[in-house]
Amino acid sequence: MSRLFAAEWSRLFSRRITLITSLLVGTMLVFLAFGFTLSGSAPTNDEIASAKERAVSLGQLWDERTEHCGRVQSGLEQAQPGEDLPRGCDYGPRPTQDSLLDYGFSFHRQWPNLYYGAAVLFALAGFVLGASFVGVEWSSGGMASLLLWAPRRGHVLGAKLLAALAGVGLLSIVYLTLWTGAFMVIAAGNGTVSQMSAGEFGSVLLTALRVVFIAMAGTALGFSVASIGRHTSAALGVGITYLLLWEFGSTVVFTVMGTEDYAEPYRLSSWARAWLQKGIQATEANPATGVAKSTFHASWEQGGLVVLVVAIAVAAAAFVSMNRRDAR
Structure with missing residues (x-):
């Protein structure tokens, strides 16, 4: 197995x-990082004063909501009818002057979105x-030749x-390390880098x-579908069809209808988003109709488990198909 792995590693x-x-x-x-170097600008005194004033009022509201949520979850108070409290009273970071200054680039403020984009x-x-990697082996006959000297298909x-x-x-890992370093240098050069605590750097590492x-x-899914279809185009066709018809198509349909997105719990991207964002608590209402767009709730543990189970299930199907077919 180790020799096979070394050979495949080299071939990859x-x-x-x-x-x-x-x-x-x-x-x-690189283009994304370069784009952020062009977004640097210094806030005016009026913008700083406005952000400071808003930070005080929003900070007080954040404290009140967090305290109320904690008392409700501790049983000291009763929740109001229809009140939806976040899991673990997670209202996000406390508003600060820096977080309300929408200028330039701040790694402290924008790193989560950067990492979510990198994940996609x-x-x-x-x-x-x-x-x-595996599709070309099937279509070219390389898999049959390989099984002549290594007949154990699994x-x-x-x-x-x-x-x-x-x-x-x-x-x-290599790309994320270099990318994160580049963004921190950019933020420092623009004068917008914020002081981050050890806990916040821990969150960056965990998100990475x-x-x-x-x-x-994603690699496991592409590999497994191509192995089942015995061709690279099989995986690409399935992937594109799934994205267009289900991921994007169902989203557009329920958006146009203005109703609750009933397909959201059945989209793999929803669970992946829950995994990346450390949970989803969505009760967004349509301003025009008052109908909830989404009531999908998922913890990061649930999101990771669903993604893992789907990847393992499709991979298991590939191994079953491998053992049942002739390598021709």
């Missing part, structure tokens, strides 16, 4: 599509790499899957690990 990084995909992802990240990019890249497919997961995970997990899950 010697493929042109791995190099091209890595360059495209790296170029995209890495997951898509991982899906393509995973699908092409070991062969497992070594390929582990190499793809490890490779995408390593690339994600969540991003890597999503990238590896």
Whole structure:
């Protein structure tokens, strides 16, 4: 197994599509980082004064809501009819002057959205790499040749899957490290970098690990679907169809209808978002109709578990298909 893994690891990084995909992802990240260097601007005295005043009032409201939520969850007070309190009384960070100054680039304020965007990019890249890594083996006859000297099909497919997961995970870690460092330098150069506590840096690290997990899950899905279909195009076709018809299509349909998004609990992206954002507490109402757009609730544990189960289930189907078919 170790020899198979070493051979597949070497093959993964010697493929042109791995190099091209890595360059495209790296170029995209560079352009995004460069774009933020152009957004620096200094706030005026009036903007600073306004932000300070708003921070005081919003901070008091944040304190009141947090205290009330804590007393309700402790049983000291009763919740108001229709009142929806967040899990763990998580109202987000306390409003500050810096968070209310909408100017330039602040790593303290904007890093979560940066990481969520990176998760989407890495997951898509991982899906393509995973699908092409095994798909080309089936379509070119390389899998049949490989099974002549390594006839244990489960070991062969497992070594390929582990190499793809490890490779995408390593690339994600390297890119996230370089990207985060670049953004912190940009924020410091613009004079907008904020003082971050050890706990906040811990949140950055944990979110980065969540991003890597999503990238590896996307890799596993692309790899498994391509192995089942025995061609790269099978995975790409399934992936594009799923995104267009279900992820985007169902969202557009319920948005146009102006009703609750009944499909949200059944979209994989909803659970991935819950995993990345440390839970979802959504009770947004449509201003025009007053009808709730979404009542989807999920913790980060539930989100991660659903994504993991789906990836394992599809991978298990690939192994079953591998053992039942002739490698021709």
